[in-house]
Amino acid sequence: MDALQILILSLVQGLTEFLPISSSAHLILSPYLFGFADQGLAFDVAVHFGSLLAVIGYFRNDLRLILRDWFARVLFKAEATDNSRLGWAVILGTIPVVIAGLLIKTLVETELRSPVVIAAATIGFGMLLWWADRRAKRNRVIEQIGILDVLFIGLMQVLALIPGTSRSGITMTAGLMLGLTREAAARFSFLLAIPTILMSASLVTVELAMDAAPVDWRSLGLGVLLSWVAAYVCIHVFLRVIERMGMLPFVLYRLGLGVLILWLVYAR
Numbered sequence: 091m092d093a094l095q096i097l098i099l100s101l102v103q104g105l106t107e108f109l110p111i112s113s114s115a116h117l118i119l120s121p122y123l124f125g126f127a128d129q130g131l132a133f134d135v136a137v138h139f140g141s142l143l144a145v146i147g148y149f150r151n152d153l154r155l156i157l158r159d160w161f162a163r164v165l166f167k168a169e170a171t172d173n174s175r176l177g178w179a180v181i182l183g184t185i186p187v188v189i190a191g192l193l194i195k196t197l198v199e200t201e202l203r204s205p206v207v208i209a210a211a212t213i214g215f216g217m218l219l220w221w222a223d224r225r226a227k228r229n230r231v232i233e234q235i236g237i238l239d240v241l242f243i244g245l246m247q248v249l250a251l252i253p254g255t256s257r258s259g260i261t262m263t264a265g266l267m268l269g270l271t272r273e274a275a276a277r278f279s280f281l282l283a284i285p286t287i288l289m290s291a292s293l294v295t296v297e298l299a300m301d302a303a304p305v306d307w308r309s310l311g312l313g314v315l316l317s318w319v320a321a322y323v324c325i326h327v328f329l330r331v332i333e334r335m336g337m338l339p340f341v342l343y344r345l346g347l348g349v350l351i352l353w354l355v356y357a358r
Contacts (some may be wrong), residue, residue: 104320
């Protein structure tokens with residue numbers, strides 16, 4: 091991979107991972123738009139890992155409190171707190187996508203990377219996001235998330251295995267359906283991303299380390315760094331404007347992107 095390809099793909103990942111517009115779709119489509127050779131799954135995972143470092147860094151204080159109270163509750167039977175309950179919520183919300191990911195891993199890495207599938211998911215789940223945002227009551231905060239809420243969001247996150255769905259988009263959609271404020275839905279989505287991305291990246295990293303084929307670790311490392319910077323800035327800005335902006339700009343973007351994908355596919 092040359093420097094320009096690494097730069098573009100890293101920025102694309104970092105800027106789209108936590109927006110409800112599907113980073114995976116952008117990474118898969120970038121070779122079509124820029125004429126790059128497919129960067130492969132290894133680089134996709136590397137730039138996702140950069141996004142993981144960004145969300146951990148941004149929420150480091152929240153994570154410290156969540157881990158402190160969760161361990162105090164589990165190991166020392168301390169009184170449950172909002173932080174310990176949020177820790178359990180993140181764990182339980184991750185289980186469905188882990189199970190589904192293991193069951194359909196091959197399908198996700200092959201047939202589901204089709205541009206037509208991406209276009210359909212981009213448009214369809216974009217409309218669902220618009221509907222949820224329009225109908226949402228938006229009167230619940232993140233501390234009010236219960237077990238049934240977590241299970242619903244976790245099951246919805248399984249749909250993010252389809253490229254074009256957007257992991258953050260579908261979990262924010264689910265949160266809005268449950269009456270969360272936009273900021274609360276976004277924050278829980280970002281926290282839920284941590285174990286999901288961590289396990290996915292770790293699994294593929296082990297596979298790459300065991301594979302005899304050469305790996306361009308330099309390109310992967312640069313991708314991690316660039317996507318980390320871009321994702322950190324994106325999270326910071328998104329959380330400050332989402333309550334005022336709403337989801338409509340992202341819905342319109344998704345519709346335009348979906349139409350563009352279909353045009354690129356069928357105009358050839």
